[in-house]
Amino acid sequence: MILAIDIGGTKFSMALFDGDRMVQRETRPTDRAGGRAWMVEQIAALIAEWKKRAQIDRCGIGFGGPVLWETQRIATSTHVGGWADFDLPAYLEPVLGFRPIMDNDANVGALGEGMYGAGRNARPLYYLTVSTGIGSGILTEDGHIYRGADSFAGEVGHIVIRPDGPDCLCGSCGCFERMCCGLWLEHDYGRPAKELFEDPSFVDRYVVDLAMGLKAAIMLLNPARIVIGGGIAKVGDRLFIPLRRELRRQITAWSRARIDVVPAQLADDSVLYGAFALATS
Secondary structure, eight states, X not given: OEEEEEEOSSEEEEEEEETTEEEEEEEEEOOGGGHHHHHHHHHHHHHXXXXXXXXXXXXXXXXXXXXXXXXXXXXXXXXXXTOTTBOHHHHHHHHHTSOOEEEEHHHHHHHHHHHHSTTTTOSSEEEEEESSSEEEEEEOTTSOBOOOTTSOTTOGGGSBSOTXXXXXXXXXXXXXXXXXXXXXXXXXXXXXXXXXXXXXXXXXXXXXXHHHHHHHHHXXXXXXXXEEESGGGGGTHHHHHHHHHHHHHHSOTTOOOXXXXXXXXXXXXXXXXXXXXXXXX
């Protein structure tokens, strides 16, 4: 069996795969006050429980923050404390009996959607996850994850789209993440993002900022397809129709770069399928 782990800002999920079929899955909310210590204890306990019923041979992890690929250490998390410079694979090795492999959740989500979801047969592929925060992953023409020189490629959440915008947790103002992610939307409007997207006038304003961030990716990378995952993808046509319209308005007139933007097909499981792929590649 292959174990897949998805660690996010508001929840973590784990799944077991038999072949390429998901046979068991569990999601638990994050206890932010408990920080890293609480979460790794929960993960280790669930692994120990599952190992009583199944042999786990490999494990892949998608972590919600920058991961240093070469050293397999977490760089930081801007949403839950205690993760900076943490060697999660080494922590889980005694529980699993082998060393798991880990990458940033957006990279892993790109791999999942690229191999099993909405990004199949679309290369290069750009995957944007919009949930607690914003991140992105890039699959090259040959289907490999593009990580950059220092494992920080795809951190699009902290490009500035509104220089006069509100303060972001990173220290800048008006970052893509600050303007568009679920955490800040609820903070700014006092309502969950799910409720906000039921208002067409809010959506019309929101897609202007979302398109600004995506325009940077389109002009820089010219991807064959953009797949959007995270909670925002569940909004469906109420978001994607005005978003495509706004992108056509914003994209430079002479550019013939395609605007192929679709929701993630695997929904909440993009990272889990990607973690499975990471473990078996």
